[in-house]
Amino acid sequence: MDSARQALRSAVGAIAAQPGQILEGVYSSQIDGFFDVENVVIYNLEPSTFRRSSSHGLRARRCRASDAPAAQGFGHKLDYRLTPTPRIPATPLVHLQFELTAFRSVFDVWWAVANGIAVRSAPVPGRFGLYVELSCPTPPANPATKMSILFDGIVAALQREDQPDQEAVKRLALRHGIDAHHIMTRLFQPISDSITSSRSCQLVRPYRGGVQWHPADDLCEDCTLIVSEGSAICNAYVYALPEVQLK
Template identity: 25%
Template sequence: MAPNDGSLPNYVIAASRPERPAVELWSHHRLPFEAKGELRTMRDDLRVALSHLEPTEGHALYGCYTSGVQDYQCDAENILFYNVKDAGFPHLCRSGFVFERSFQLPPVPPRPMAIARHHHYYEMRPVGGAFRCWVPARTIVSWREIPIEPLTSEVKPAPLWHAMKTAALGVEAATGPPAVFGLRVTVGVPRTARFSVASAVKPLLDGIMSGLHVHDGHDLSDLSVRLADQLGTAPHVISQLLMSDRGAALGERRLLHLRGQGVQWNPADDRCVAAEILVANGDGGWRLSGEIFAVEELGD
């Protein structure tokens, strides 16, 4: 395909066959959080296409972001879901959702366009299916039935981070933080609760992954005071948890930044290339189970 000289569109959206409904987007530019101009139009067109996907019992929404652009500073769940905003995801995610990040070149678009550097693929797929781009290898860290606060659209990462940092984790032999990794999470939800995993995905994943890091010490005192205020606990307790390397399978980094009167979390979610987040309704309280695992690229 030739570079765009203005005569070719910068994106193409296609809805696939009735026997296997799917939505695909090919784009010259990556979809950002604050989409403007043509990117905003692209996002809105994608939302319309996604609204035609139908939820299926026992199926989860699957999304795959493919780009040969080797940019590890972008996380797949943001590009596929969060940046699309209120795309009707909640009714498609009743059982959960799955996402992957592929570093291969995008498939060829169905009609001429500017160079297709980015590709989104969405479909409903059976719960528990294998990943398509990555093969799970060894487990790095796991956790079972961690009690958590009820998840709502207003939830923040802090209580989930705290739950992870104070839980009993099953950590395998240390080999250093993985370059890329996979994640499986099951959220135990009371049968009587109204819960949309789509509305809580970003704080949920940020909280879980942040709980597997150790902070590098930047602005520790101020950060501890602000987190303590959010969590209703003492700042010195927060400081100890932030600097504790217990269960920190994802390594040390500048985990938080001061932002306004609050904090901004900065876990290594850009290194998560395969994830499955499932919802399990039951008679108990809110619980969190899951694992982080090493991955190998399919075909390697």
């Protein structure tokens, strides 16, 4: 697997996106179970692999209608290709608009979204996709390095925490210089409580000397990030996925 991964890194690393193109990575299989699709498609190869190919954005997608060979029980397939920049989803369940000036941590994104505007808000009943337009004066040199923080922060901001962990809130307040009461209020009353967690763990809890976030992204199977130079106003769209997602 190490040699296969290295060969894949070399091949993907040689791809250079042109204006109007983004890199799309698709993981195909018919297995059940939950996992972060961006981890399989991007982080398992290391984000540095995508420096040349993700300059305008990237997409990580899970395909359940796999035609991967089932020989010897290995029904898994990864595809990487440059594609035209996809359009904004036509009928999003959720549309958020927020100002993002920093994304060093999940908290930075969560706090920015929590203080933004919910242009549209509706419950997200099942599997969903997330489409994000990241506009900033100085776009990241390699957007792949920011994808996990960005998407985790947005999904966390759509989740209500009925019993926030007091120690976690205290640590966040001290680290970021924000009143603990304001953080608690945002956890109790999110900008939109559209996503319900299917797990019992809390949204944010103490971990070692800091905190650990557990956003309810189990059913997020399509992640698109579009990057452009401009103001720090960003838009995020959550949309429902069909029962079977074809390639």
